[in-house]
Each structure stands twice: as structure tokens, then as C-alpha cells.
Amino acid sequence: MRRPPAIFPALPLLLLLLTVISSNAAILHEKGVCAMRGQCGKKGFVNLNCPYNYPAVEPETETFRSLLIDTCGASFADTPVCCDHDQLIDLVDQVKKAERIIAACPACWNNFLQFFCHFTCSPDQSTFVNVTGTVASSTSDKDLVTRVDFRVADHYGQGFYDSCKDIKFGSSNGYAMDFIGGGARNWHDMVVYMGTERPLIGSPFQIDFPLGPDGEGTMTAFDSSTYRCNDTDTRFRCACVDCESTCPVLPPTPAERPECRIGVLRCWSFGLIILYILIFCLSASVFLAVKKGWAENLTNFNWTSGDSYRGAYERVALEGEDDNTLLDPDQTPRKYWLNSVVQEWFYYLGILCARHPWTTIIVSLVFVTFCSLGWRWFGVEQNPVNLWVPPTSEALAQKQFFDENFSPFYRTTQLIITPSTDFASNTSVITKQNLLNLFALESEIKSLRSFPNNYTLQDLCYHPNGDACIIQSVTGYWQGDVNNFDSPSWHEDFVGCAEQPTNCLPEFGQPLKPEMVLGGYEGREFDQAQALIVTYVLRNYVDETQADKAHEWELTLLKNVLTRLESREEWSGVKVSYSTESSLEIELNKSSNTDAGTIILSYLVMFLYASLALGKFSSLDSRRIVIDSKFSLGISGIIIVIASVSTSVGIFSFTGSKITLIIAEVIPFLVLAVGVDNIFILCHEFERRKLVGDVDETIEERAAKTLAKMGPGILMSALCETIAFGLGGLVTMPAVSSFALVAAVAVFVDFVLQVTCFVACMVLDAHRAEETRVDCIPCIQVSAPEIIDREGVLQRWTQHYYAPFILNPSIKYGICLIFLGIFMIGLSLAPQLELGLDQRVALPSDSYLVEYFNDLGTYFQVGPPVYFVVTGDNTTNRADQQKLCGRFSTCDDYSLANILEQERKRPNVSFIAEPTSGWLDDFLHWLSPDVGCCSFKKRKLQADSKYTQSLQAPEKRQMCGPYDDEDECEPCIQAWDITMAGLPQGQEFLDLLDLWLAMEPSEDCPLAGKAAYGDALVIDRANTTIVASHFRTFHAPLRTQREFIAAFHSAHRIAREISTELGVQVYPYSVFYIFFEQYSYIVYMALQILAFAIITIFGVTAAMLGSLRTALIIVLMVVMILVDVLGAMTVWNISLNAVSLVNLVICVGISVEFCCHIARGFVVGTGSREERAFKSLVDVGSSVFSGITLTKFAGIIVLAFTRSKIFEIYYFRMYLLIVVFGGLHGLVLLPVVLSIIGGEGMGSSAALDEYGFSWARGGNSHGMLVGDADDDDDIEQ
Structure with a gap:
């Protein structure tokens, strides 16, 4: 048998090699298979995972399994895992950093753990994780994972995000999401932030989170159940602070209730419109019903020439058959004993002062000089807290408690850098050169030493965490070090830091939110920001000595650095607005100094007008002019006004009270307004007596009778104003109460000096004119043509044209409807009057703080x-x-x-x-x-332990x-x-x-x-x-x-x-509450002050005039003037605050001046209502017009040129409104209303002889007042 070829024994090895090659070529993404496992080396100081695309492995030890269950839960009790023990140890160390931030919400914390446990150890890791980047280890022959894809299902990601999005991180007044998710607004941004490679403080390698299916379709997104923050399982349920759905529902507030409107109109305005339409229609119906009767009356009334009223006037006043002038008729409808007593008293006072003029003047000077000695203790209160905050203020007590127990709120110095106006409005300020300039500027400020004590920022700044000062600036993203900034990637670094401030902590260790250091950007386009905002936080102190150190450094910073930036070439492309803690007080004081010239000029214009207008020029001959001039008399009247203010301020300085700038700026204006009118009335009546009095009447007698006749009216207005202002002293706000009291004293002293010292001056001036001596230079006597005594031009125009026109029956009811319409408009607008006083208004228009406050409102996105x-x-x-x-x-x-x-x-x-x-x-x-x-x-504790x-x-x-x-x-x-069980209490706590x-x-x-x-x-x-x-x-x-x-x-x-x-x-x-507390009660306080003043006016006028009806008419005029002014304030952007409240009190005083003299002229006259209204308007109206209206206009026009917005808005605008509405109501509406429903007249006096008055005192059985409804038969004659 043949032996097999030698290649066959190598076949199993070849098959294994092919398997490995195949596995590397086609990564497995299936359950039970890992994507990475174990740690194969370090990159820098962090361990990186090994790529591992093989089946998950059972934990090696019971210790490992136990730690895995304790960390990741029971779901890992009997499964293989894709992590080893070392990985798990690192995971535990990493998540502990997040636990300190999010553990307060168990749902988020458990979802967070499950997210990273499955990412790290899940046996099915490869189904949702794919390794996309590796690098060879420098210490071994293994690869290290540097980048992976982690696919997350939208359902899971949303549940994870929802459980964490509302968790708070209390110490920073922020959200935990700022730390774990970079301030993400959705789940994907959150996990992207978590997966961004940030060794030591974040992920050790890059984790990407692709959306949608993978290209090959072999992976599935990770999905699992998540815990909700309002989970039914109390183990995972989060508290209300961290989970909106577990919070109780608060009841709606009044501010959330819809406002009553009908169409575009408020219900209040709509109701007033309907009411006015009804009144108008009713009036029109009545007019049409009696039109025929009116036509017959008009046939007998030539309103163009005024023959009817002029005839009455001439018959009584011009023929001169009696001693009495218009306001002293021979036949009176009744006598009023109080009026007679007051007239008698003024007559004897006039005789005394006229016969002893120099004694009167000297006594007046001694009195004024003595009271003015108080100026030795004169002081101006500039502390805004002492000006606008009552000593009993709750906000003041709370501020003092806070300052003493928690330390005062920090001092801040802030810079706002924006593109120069030469550039387009949407130009970004984020350029490398601008940031380099900012680094240099901050370095200069850090090294700045104050003069003369060499304090530095480090000595004064607030540094609660170590030695690093709190400097909120974009340079903090690079720890304030230009060496960290100057790199090609500066722009990417900036965007990354702005999006995720926790990655770029400044030296003081707290994240710099972009809204704190950037402005003028939309959404998250931080690199398009139009403003860089730099804030230096300095420690504040209750001890003024310590606070003065910071003040010294701030002054040096302003003088040596900030004010010079505009001239530096490197800052030519940008505009830098700035403010320090000391800036506002410095600029406010500068405002007062710069406006002093405008105020003085305004007074001088009024003085000059009053002095010239008192003169009565009967001839164009220059010799007659210098004799008829009353310039020196006008000056004496003005000096009396100044003396009354000086006396009042001196009296209050004697008591140790400081004077406010409002008093210094406003009181002379007020006293001049109410005082000049009296001067005109006295002078004009004194001159008129030459036309109607006895030929042989002495100057002294003429002065006494003038004072006897006009004195009661002057007394009435002075009492109204003094008591009204005095009641204003009950207000708790120091600036308002001190103003009211000083004004009350000044007005009363002005009255006393006018009826004594001015009468004496008037007599001396009359003797000078009689002896044809030159005004202002009485030592020079000239021969001049005889004086031609005749009425003034204004009085003739009033008598012949104006009075007949407005008192025409076909006109006066139309006038009433017009003024009623204006009043209705004021009523509808008054509730819309804004409250507040914009601090920009109080500054000079060229102050650098105006630009700063504008930029602050435009760019700064954080509230106090x-x-x-x-x-x-x-x-x-x-x-x-x-x-x-x-x-x-x-x-x-x-x-x-x-x-x-x-x-x-x-x-x-x-x-x-x-x-x-x-x-x-x-x-x-x-x-x-x-x-x-x-x-x-x-x-036991070691003695040298740090803790x-x-x-x-x-x-x-x-x-x-x-x-x-x-x-x-x-x-x-x-x-x-x-559940708080077992947490410390008592001493342990x-x-x-x-x-x-x-x-x-x-x-x-x-x-x-x-x-x-x-x-x-x-x-x-x-x-x-x-x-x-x-x-x-x-x-x-x-x-x-x-x-x-x-x-x-x-x-x-x-x-x-x-x-x-x-x-x-x-x-x-x-920090701002103490100045805004006043707006919680200023409306009530305004109503209280004005109501006191109006009630006072009614009481005094009713007593002095003896006519309840006429007193009510005066009060009605004052109320209508106030309402009209309030309505106009709404339209003209004049807010209600302490300054405007003071001016509203002034409005009451000036309104009385516009009304009371004409009303008294009406009451003491004779004839029908129409005749008395006509004669009062002719005789007194001209003095009111020239005395108040024109005088105030002359001064107000000057205020229009002030540099300070506060004077333009709260003095020019408000005084213009007061004079316009006061003049219109006093000179137009009041005579018309008196002619329609005015009270009955009363006698001025019965008989006059050269020794004084022989009184026939009248009264009624009911006491002092003579009721308007009383019959003449009921009055003693």
C-alpha cells in the first residue's frame, strides 16, 4: 500500500489558516460574538482594548462575576461576557466620575451604567459594535482599538436621554447634562459627546454613533428597556428637581390670567369711550333742543367785540366813581366774615410794611440771615440707598442681614467687545487677532497696580477655589494662557470649548457657559458671536475701608487702561464698552455737575423775563422807559424767592439733615413758579389802582389796599401748597419726604416775605418812579413825559377778544366737551403708565456707561x-x-x-x-x-493631615x-x-x-x-x-x-x-431689589400724597372762599390737570418713579396757582356768574398768564438743551406738560365752568377810608361757610 503524499498531514493546518483568513476578511456580527475584549496596551496614559471577533467568554473568577453583577446588574449573572476583569475595573473607575454628578437620579444612573456595561461586556457586542480603527501597540505586537462604531436604537437613546436631561448640578446652577453630554439637546448629541476621545476625562478611544442601518445589513442597533425618571419602581424614581413629570403642579398666578380686552382696547378704555359717546350724544341732544333759545341769546350777545361783558366791566371798574375796583364792588351779594377778617388783617399789615419799608426789609434780612446760618452744616446726600430707600424698608433690612451674614454681593468689572460701527452689524468679533489682543489686555489688567497703594487684581479678586481669580472670559477656554491658544487649530478649539465648556475648564475650575462670555449669536453658532464679554469678579466688603481698596483699583483701571483703549491702534477695529463697580456713582455725580449750568441758565432766563415783564411801558421815550422799568423790583422779587429757599435749606441743615440733589435742583424751580405769580398779581393790582382809585390816594394806602384785596388769595394758595407739601413729608421715601418738607417751608417763607418785604420794595419802587428816578440807579433823576395810565396790552386783548370768545354760550359747552374728552383719554392712559427709572436716563448723554448699558441689554444673555x-x-x-x-x-x-x-x-x-x-x-x-x-x-488622625x-x-x-x-x-x-433614612441629624449633621x-x-x-x-x-x-x-x-x-x-x-x-x-x-x-422695592408701593404712595394734597386744597379753598361749590370746582380742575399729565406721561414715555412723583406733587402746587386766584376773583365779584367769570378772567387771568405760564415757558425751553436725559424727560417734558395743561385748565376751562355752575359771590369789603377798613361783617347761622345754596335773605347784611 502506498503511503499518502506528504502534503496530506499539512491539510488541517491549511484549513485552519484559511479559516483565520476568512474570519479576518469577513468580521462576524452575530449574537454571542465579541467585537473587542481585553486590554492590549496603552496609548499615552490610558489602556486600550484588543480587537476580538470571537465568541464571548465566561468570567474567569467568582470575584469577577460578583463585581460584574454589582456593577451591571443581575442580567449578567449567568452569561458569558466580552470583557475581562481589568476592563471591568477601568469601567468602574470611569463611571464613578459620572456617578458623582448623576447619581441623584437613579433612573439616569442605572441607564448610564447599562449603556456602558452593554457596550463593554455584552455577549452580543458584535451585533451593535464594529471596530473601525486600530493601531499597533508600541509595547507589544498586538493591535489596539482606536475607533469603533456603536449603533444605538432611537427608542433606547431617547429613553436614556429623557431620564437624564433634567438632572441638576446644583453648585454650578447648571445641568448634569452639561458635564456628561456637553449640554446636548437630543440623545444623539449626548452619546456623541460621551464617545468623543478625551483620555483621562472621557472615552479612551473614539466611539462613533452612526444613524440608520449599516451598509451590509449585518448589524442591529442596540435596544433595551430604559428606566424612566418617573418610574413606578421607587428604586429608580427621581425627585422633582431632576424629573419634571414627578413635580407637583403649581396654581396659575395673576400674571397668567388674560387681560380684559374688547378687540384691541382694554375694557377700561372701551368703557370710557362708550361713556364719552353717551355724554356727547346727550349734550348734542340738549343743544339741539334749546338751539332756538340759544340763538335768541346770541342775537343779543356780540361775542366778537365783547360789548356786553366789556360794558359791564367798564360800568363797574373803569368809570372810577367809587373806591372799589373790579374785585371790590360797591354792591355785594353777601358778606363772609372770614374773608373780611383776613382782608382787614392784610390791610393793616400792608399799611405797616408800606409806612416802614426799610425796617421791614431789615427785619426780613435778619430773619433770612439767621436761618441761613444753617448752611454751615449743609451737606448733600449722594448715597442712593439713603435717597430712595426708607429707613424702615424691608428690602434694606434684608440687604443688611445678607451683607452681614453672607458677605455683600460681589463687585464686578465688565468689558463688552463688539465690532466697530464701521463694520457691518452682523460681523463676528471672533478673530485670531481680536483674541490675541484680548489675551494681552487681560495680562495688562492682571499686572495693573493701583495708585497710590499698589493693589493688584490678585489682592482683590474673588477666588473661592484656590488662588485662581474668577475671570469669566473666552480666554479661559485656554486657561488664560496665550501659549495654549496660539496654534493653527484655535478656531476648532474655540468651537469645541463653546459647545462643551466642561472640556475646557478655566483656572478657577468652573465651566464657562457661552452665554456668559459671548453675545450676539444665534442657536449654537458661537463662532458668529458679535460680542466678547469679560467679567472680573471682586470681593466686596461691609467695611468701607476694605471696599475703598477695590475702589482705588477700579479708578486706576479706568484712568490708565479702559479710557485709553479707544486711542490704541490694535483696538481700532472694535468697540469696547466697559463698567466698574465705581462707575455709576462717578458718572451720576458728573451728570449733576454737567447739568448745573443748564439749571442755572434756566433760572436766569426766568429771572430776566420776570424782571422785564413787570414793567409797564406807557411811552417809547427812553427817559420814560428807564423810569417805568421794574427790573430792580423784579430782581427783589427773585431775591425773595432765593431767600426763601435759602431759609428753608438752612433750617433743615440746622437739624443735621442732608439735602438731596432733587431739592437743590427742583425747589427753586417750584418756589419760583408759585412765587412769581404772586409778584405779578401784586404789581398789576398795584398799578391798576392808579386807574380806579382816588386821585389823592397815597402810595402807602394804595399798597395796603392792594395787599388787602389780593392777600387772601395769595394766603389761600400758600396754605394749600404748604399743607399739601407738608403732608407729603409723611411719605417714608427719604428723597420725597425731605423734598416735601423743604418745599413746604420754602413756599410758606416765600409767602411771608412777599406780603411783607416785597410790599415794602414795591412801595420804594413806586416812590422812585413818582420822583422820576432811573430804575436800578435811583440816584439819577431825569425829566420825562407824563405817564399815560392805561391798561396793559394783554389785559385789553383778554377783555376785548379772548374772554368774550370762550364765554360765548355756543363755545363754552363745546370747550367743556373737548376738555372732558382729553380727561377721558388721560383716564384711559393713566393705568398704562410705566414704572421705573432706567439708569441710562440718569446719565449724561455722552457718558461711556450709556454705551455699556446698551450693549449689556443687547448681548448679555444672563440675568442677575x-x-x-x-x-x-x-x-x-x-x-x-x-x-x-x-x-x-x-x-x-x-x-x-x-x-x-x-x-x-x-x-x-x-x-x-x-x-x-x-x-x-x-x-x-x-x-x-x-x-x-x-x-x-x-x-487615627495624623496631626499634619491635610483633611x-x-x-x-x-x-x-x-x-x-x-x-x-x-x-x-x-x-x-x-x-x-x-429616602433620607440614616442621614445625619443634630450635632453629627x-x-x-x-x-x-x-x-x-x-x-x-x-x-x-x-x-x-x-x-x-x-x-x-x-x-x-x-x-x-x-x-x-x-x-x-x-x-x-x-x-x-x-x-x-x-x-x-x-x-x-x-x-x-x-x-x-x-x-x-x-442686588437690585433694594432700589425696586419702591415700585411695590409707589402707586399707592402717589395716590396717598396726591389725595392728601387734594383734600387739603378743598378744605383750605372752601374755608377761604366760603363756597363749597367753587372749592369743588378748583379741586376738579386740579384732578383733571393731574389726570391729563399722567395720560400724557404715558404717551411721552415718562415713567412713574420717585423723581416724577415729586414733579406730580409740584403739579398740584402749580395747578392751585393757575386756579385759585381766578376762582377767588370770581367769588368776590358781583353780578351774574357769566359777568363774574368775565371780570375775574380779565382782571386776574392776565397776571396768571404772564406770571406763571410765560415765566415757566421761558425756563422750560432752556431745559430742552440739557445733556442729561433725566432733565430732558423728567423736567423739560413734565414741566412743559404741567404748564400747558395747567394754563389751559386755569385760563380756559375754569372760567367756563365757573360761568356755568360756579358758586355765589361774596363781598370783598364794605367801606374804605384813609385810616383803614370799616367792616360790616357778615355770616350765616351755620357757622363759617356760606353755602352756595343759601338765599340772600338768610345772610346778615
Whole structure:
């Protein structure tokens, strides 16, 4: 038999070789087969897997199997696996980093584990994993896996993502997804982030996640059941803070209820329109019904020439048969005793001052000088807190508590870099050169030394985690080191860091969210950002001495760096806006200084006009002009105004009170407005008496009778204004109350000086004119033509044309309807008046802060932080812990953390946009043995240990560090549970809390509390309790005053609801709250002040006029003026705030001036209502028009040229509205209403002789007031 060929023994080996070749050519993707297994070497510092396309292998040891079950669950209890023991050990080490971030939500944590356990150890690994890249090991002849495809089913990926997307990472006010998924918005982005190769901190090799079927159809996507965050199994159910579907539903707030509207109109406005239409139709019907009767009356009334009224005027006032002028008729309908008493008193006062003018002036000067001595203690209050915040303010008390217990809110210096206006509006600022310039600028700022004490940024900055200052800048993506940046891949690095900030931590160790350092981009197009934002965070202090150090450094930074950037060539292509903590106060003071010239010029214009307008020029002869001029008399009147202000300020300075800038800027304006009118009235009446008085009447007698006649009206207006302003002093806001009190005193002193000192000056000036001496230079006497006594041009025009026109029956009812329409419009607009005071308005228009605030509103996407401060809660016991926590299954449904989380989900109502940093949840999770942050060594504490236990601990023990052997350590808490069972209470709670607050956060333990919560708690160790603590979140971006105010109200609403629900004391605090508290009560305060003022006006006018009806008409005019001004403020973008509230109080005072003199002229006149209205308008209206209206217009026009928006808006616009509406109502509507429904007249006086008055006092049986309905028969004659 032949032996077989020698080749046959080699056949089995050949078949094996062919099998191997075949297996390499066609990779197996089937169940029970692996894609990789074991570790074949290192790449750098990380181990890489071996490609392994063979059947899965049973675990080698029971230890391996046990660890596999403990890590990956019971599904791996009896199956082969595609990993070895070393792989599993590395997997456990890697997932522990994520466990510290996501373990608070068991569903997410278990899904995370299952995801990577199946990827690493699943026996069916090859069905969804494909090795796409290998590299030869440098230490062995084996290949290393460098890249794989991992196919994941959409169902599984979505379930995995949904369970993790809402988990919060409290200490950073962010989401766990920022850390584990790079802030992903969908499941695929999340796993792509997880699979990105990042040795040491991420995947050791690249894992790709292709979507859709593979090309050959041999693989299937990994799919498995996932746990939901609201899983019915309580072992996996997550807390409300980390799972929206487990949260309680909050009731809707009033802000969420729809506003009542009919079409585009609010119901209130619609109702007013309907009401006006009804009134208009009714009036038209009445007009048509009596048209024939009116036509007959019009036949007898020549309204064009005014013969009817002019005849009455001439008959009574011009023929001069009696001593009485128009307002002193021979025949009076009745006498009113109070009016007679007041007239008599003013007559004797006038005689006294007129006969002893120099004595009167000297006594006045002594009084003013003595009171003005208080200027020695004069001071201006510039601290905004002392200006706008009442001493009893709740917000002030809360701020003081926060500052003293948690430290004041940080000082910030911020730069916003945008493309220059020379470039297109959509130009990106992200260029290599701009970033290089930014690195250089930051280096310059870091090395800057202040003058003169050489403080540096490192000395002053806030650095809670080591020595690294918190500098929020895009350069932090490269750790602030230009050497890390300057590479060809800088653009890719930038985009990657902006998308995944946790990969590019700055020196201070906290992720830089792109919205903190970039602005003006859409979606995630970070490289198209139009702004770079740099924020330096400096520590603040209660001690002003310490705060002054930071102030000094900020001033040096402004002077030596920031203000010079514009002139530097390297910054020519960009615009840098900036602000420091000190900037606002500096610029506000600069605003006051720059506006001083405008204010003074405005006063000078009014002074000049008043001085010239008092003159009555009867001839164009220059000699007559210099005699008839009243310039020196006008100056004396103006000096009296200044003296009254000086006296008032001096009196208040005597008391130690500081004066506000509002007082310095507004009080002279107010006193001039109400004082000049009185000067005109006295001067014009004094001149008119020469036309109607006795030829032989002395100057002194004429002055006394002038004061007797006009004094009661002046007294009435002064009392109205003084009492009204005085009541304003009851307001708690310091700036408003001090203004009201100083104004009250100034107005009253001005009145006293006008009826004494000015009368004396008027008499001296009359003697000068009688002796034909030159005005202002009385030592020069000239011969001049005889004076021609006649009425002034304005008075003649009023008598012949204006008064007959508006009092025409066919006109005056139309006037009433027009003013009623304006009033209705004001009523409809007033509720829409905006609240607030934009800080840009208070700055000079050329201030660098205006540009900064504009850019801040445009580009900065983060709102201010808000702290919810909890007091009165003993957090060391379980029940109180459950009121605050949110990440344990036994937390109260409406705990503080849960309520804040739910409010965050409706930011349009709550204005809360960020997850809450809850110290209690983070602390208790830090204790978890699975997290591995808190563990003690099993031996006693070494004296030189870095980690020390608190002195209150019963036994000092050494804490384990990150590199200690786990076998030598034991957890701080053995029985940690999601139900809070076994967690510490009482003294143990405080002992462990001390350890947590002393530990700095790190990659191994990001939950450590020193950086985020080091100043968030006030601990009372003696009583084993926590006195106070705060929970931090952030408002949504706030860009308008309405949003700031709404955020303030919302935060306080939330705090009230939490306090009511939990029975603990909670209040919100943010750095801006103290200035916005006023808007929670400013509307009520405005109504209160204005109501006090109006009631005062009614009481005083009713008493002084003896006519309830006329007093009501005056009040009606004042109310209509106020409402019209409020409506116009809405249209003209004038907000309601403390400044405008002061001006509304001024509006009341000026409105009284427009109305009360004409009303008194009407009451003391004789004849029918129409005749009395006509004569009062002719006689007094011209003085009101020239005294208030024209004087104020002259000064207001100057304010239009101010550099400060606050003066343009709150002084120019508001004063213009006040004068326009006041003049229209006082000179148009008031005479018309008086002619229709005015009260009955009363006598001015009965008889006059050269020795004084011989009074026939009248009264009624009911007391002081003579009712408008009383019959003449009931009045004593």
C-alpha cells in the first residue's frame, strides 16, 4: 500500500489558516460574538482594548462575576461576557466620575451604567459594535482599538436621554447634562459627546454613533428597556428637581390670567369711550333742543367785540366813581366774615410794611440771615440707598442681614467687545487677532497696580477655589494662557470649548457657559458671536475701608487702561464698552455737575423775563422807559424767592439733615413758579389802582389796599401748597419726604416775605418812579413825559377778544366737551403708565456707561443672581430638611427646591431661568458612599493631615484623600439611602457639614462645598442649628424696567408662597431689589400724597372762599390737570418713579396757582356768574398768564438743551406738560365752568377810608361757610 503524499498531514493546518483568513476578511456580527475584549496596551496614559471577533467568554473568577453583577446588574449573572476583569475595573473607575454628578437620579444612573456595561461586556457586542480603527501597540505586537462604531436604537437613546436631561448640578446652577453630554439637546448629541476621545476625562478611544442601518445589513442597533425618571419602581424614581413629570403642579398666578380686552382696547378704555359717546350724544341732544333759545341769546350777545361783558366791566371798574375796583364792588351779594377778617388783617399789615419799608426789609434780612446760618452744616446726600430707600424698608433690612451674614454681593468689572460701527452689524468679533489682543489686555489688567497703594487684581479678586481669580472670559477656554491658544487649530478649539465648556475648564475650575462670555449669536453658532464679554469678579466688603481698596483699583483701571483703549491702534477695529463697580456713582455725580449750568441758565432766563415783564411801558421815550422799568423790583422779587429757599435749606441743615440733589435742583424751580405769580398779581393790582382809585390816594394806602384785596388769595394758595407739601413729608421715601418738607417751608417763607418785604420794595419802587428816578440807579433823576395810565396790552386783548370768545354760550359747552374728552383719554392712559427709572436716563448723554448699558441689554444673555434666604428653620432635624430638599424621595412635594424648580419652568411669569443651587441636596449627596467624597481613614488622625475634622466632632478622624487606598477608608455614612433614612441629624449633621464646607471641589469630588457654598450658611454651633442659609438661582435676562419690576414682584410672590406652605421664613435677595422695592408701593404712595394734597386744597379753598361749590370746582380742575399729565406721561414715555412723583406733587402746587386766584376773583365779584367769570378772567387771568405760564415757558425751553436725559424727560417734558395743561385748565376751562355752575359771590369789603377798613361783617347761622345754596335773605347784611 502506498503511503499518502506528504502534503496530506499539512491539510488541517491549511484549513485552519484559511479559516483565520476568512474570519479576518469577513468580521462576524452575530449574537454571542465579541467585537473587542481585553486590554492590549496603552496609548499615552490610558489602556486600550484588543480587537476580538470571537465568541464571548465566561468570567474567569467568582470575584469577577460578583463585581460584574454589582456593577451591571443581575442580567449578567449567568452569561458569558466580552470583557475581562481589568476592563471591568477601568469601567468602574470611569463611571464613578459620572456617578458623582448623576447619581441623584437613579433612573439616569442605572441607564448610564447599562449603556456602558452593554457596550463593554455584552455577549452580543458584535451585533451593535464594529471596530473601525486600530493601531499597533508600541509595547507589544498586538493591535489596539482606536475607533469603533456603536449603533444605538432611537427608542433606547431617547429613553436614556429623557431620564437624564433634567438632572441638576446644583453648585454650578447648571445641568448634569452639561458635564456628561456637553449640554446636548437630543440623545444623539449626548452619546456623541460621551464617545468623543478625551483620555483621562472621557472615552479612551473614539466611539462613533452612526444613524440608520449599516451598509451590509449585518448589524442591529442596540435596544433595551430604559428606566424612566418617573418610574413606578421607587428604586429608580427621581425627585422633582431632576424629573419634571414627578413635580407637583403649581396654581396659575395673576400674571397668567388674560387681560380684559374688547378687540384691541382694554375694557377700561372701551368703557370710557362708550361713556364719552353717551355724554356727547346727550349734550348734542340738549343743544339741539334749546338751539332756538340759544340763538335768541346770541342775537343779543356780540361775542366778537365783547360789548356786553366789556360794558359791564367798564360800568363797574373803569368809570372810577367809587373806591372799589373790579374785585371790590360797591354792591355785594353777601358778606363772609372770614374773608373780611383776613382782608382787614392784610390791610393793616400792608399799611405797616408800606409806612416802614426799610425796617421791614431789615427785619426780613435778619430773619433770612439767621436761618441761613444753617448752611454751615449743609451737606448733600449722594448715597442712593439713603435717597430712595426708607429707613424702615424691608428690602434694606434684608440687604443688611445678607451683607452681614453672607458677605455683600460681589463687585464686578465688565468689558463688552463688539465690532466697530464701521463694520457691518452682523460681523463676528471672533478673530485670531481680536483674541490675541484680548489675551494681552487681560495680562495688562492682571499686572495693573493701583495708585497710590499698589493693589493688584490678585489682592482683590474673588477666588473661592484656590488662588485662581474668577475671570469669566473666552480666554479661559485656554486657561488664560496665550501659549495654549496660539496654534493653527484655535478656531476648532474655540468651537469645541463653546459647545462643551466642561472640556475646557478655566483656572478657577468652573465651566464657562457661552452665554456668559459671548453675545450676539444665534442657536449654537458661537463662532458668529458679535460680542466678547469679560467679567472680573471682586470681593466686596461691609467695611468701607476694605471696599475703598477695590475702589482705588477700579479708578486706576479706568484712568490708565479702559479710557485709553479707544486711542490704541490694535483696538481700532472694535468697540469696547466697559463698567466698574465705581462707575455709576462717578458718572451720576458728573451728570449733576454737567447739568448745573443748564439749571442755572434756566433760572436766569426766568429771572430776566420776570424782571422785564413787570414793567409797564406807557411811552417809547427812553427817559420814560428807564423810569417805568421794574427790573430792580423784579430782581427783589427773585431775591425773595432765593431767600426763601435759602431759609428753608438752612433750617433743615440746622437739624443735621442732608439735602438731596432733587431739592437743590427742583425747589427753586417750584418756589419760583408759585412765587412769581404772586409778584405779578401784586404789581398789576398795584398799578391798576392808579386807574380806579382816588386821585389823592397815597402810595402807602394804595399798597395796603392792594395787599388787602389780593392777600387772601395769595394766603389761600400758600396754605394749600404748604399743607399739601407738608403732608407729603409723611411719605417714608427719604428723597420725597425731605423734598416735601423743604418745599413746604420754602413756599410758606416765600409767602411771608412777599406780603411783607416785597410790599415794602414795591412801595420804594413806586416812590422812585413818582420822583422820576432811573430804575436800578435811583440816584439819577431825569425829566420825562407824563405817564399815560392805561391798561396793559394783554389785559385789553383778554377783555376785548379772548374772554368774550370762550364765554360765548355756543363755545363754552363745546370747550367743556373737548376738555372732558382729553380727561377721558388721560383716564384711559393713566393705568398704562410705566414704572421705573432706567439708569441710562440718569446719565449724561455722552457718558461711556450709556454705551455699556446698551450693549449689556443687547448681548448679555444672563440675568442677575437671586438668593432665597431661609431663616427660622432648624435644618439639622429631618422634618425641616424635608421642607428644603428636592433630590430625595421623601422631600415634601412642595419643598423649597421643588417649588423653585417648578417656577423655573415658567420663566415668563417667575423670571427664574436657572436651576437652583441647593446646598442641602449637594451636601447630603456628597455623603453618599457611592460618590466616594466623604470617607474616614480607619486609623487615627495624623496631626499634619491635610483633611481635618471639625472641633465639634466627638472623635477627631482623618479624612481620606483622592489617592488613598479604598481598603483603608470607610464611608462617613454607612446607611445612606434615597429616602433620607440614616442621614445625619443634630450635632453629627453640623460636624459633617464643616468637613463639606472645608473641602475644595475637584474632578474627583465636584460636590465639595467650599467654592459654591462657603459663605451660604450661618451656623449656630452653640444651639446646634443653622441660623440662616441661602439657595441661589438666576433671573432670566432683564432688559427693561418693567422686567426688573416684574422679577422683583415675582421673587417676593414665590418667597411668600414658600413661607406659607412650609411655615419657615423665606425672603428673596438680589442686588437690585433694594432700589425696586419702591415700585411695590409707589402707586399707592402717589395716590396717598396726591389725595392728601387734594383734600387739603378743598378744605383750605372752601374755608377761604366760603363756597363749597367753587372749592369743588378748583379741586376738579386740579384732578383733571393731574389726570391729563399722567395720560400724557404715558404717551411721552415718562415713567412713574420717585423723581416724577415729586414733579406730580409740584403739579398740584402749580395747578392751585393757575386756579385759585381766578376762582377767588370770581367769588368776590358781583353780578351774574357769566359777568363774574368775565371780570375775574380779565382782571386776574392776565397776571396768571404772564406770571406763571410765560415765566415757566421761558425756563422750560432752556431745559430742552440739557445733556442729561433725566432733565430732558423728567423736567423739560413734565414741566412743559404741567404748564400747558395747567394754563389751559386755569385760563380756559375754569372760567367756563365757573360761568356755568360756579358758586355765589361774596363781598370783598364794605367801606374804605384813609385810616383803614370799616367792616360790616357778615355770616350765616351755620357757622363759617356760606353755602352756595343759601338765599340772600338768610345772610346778615
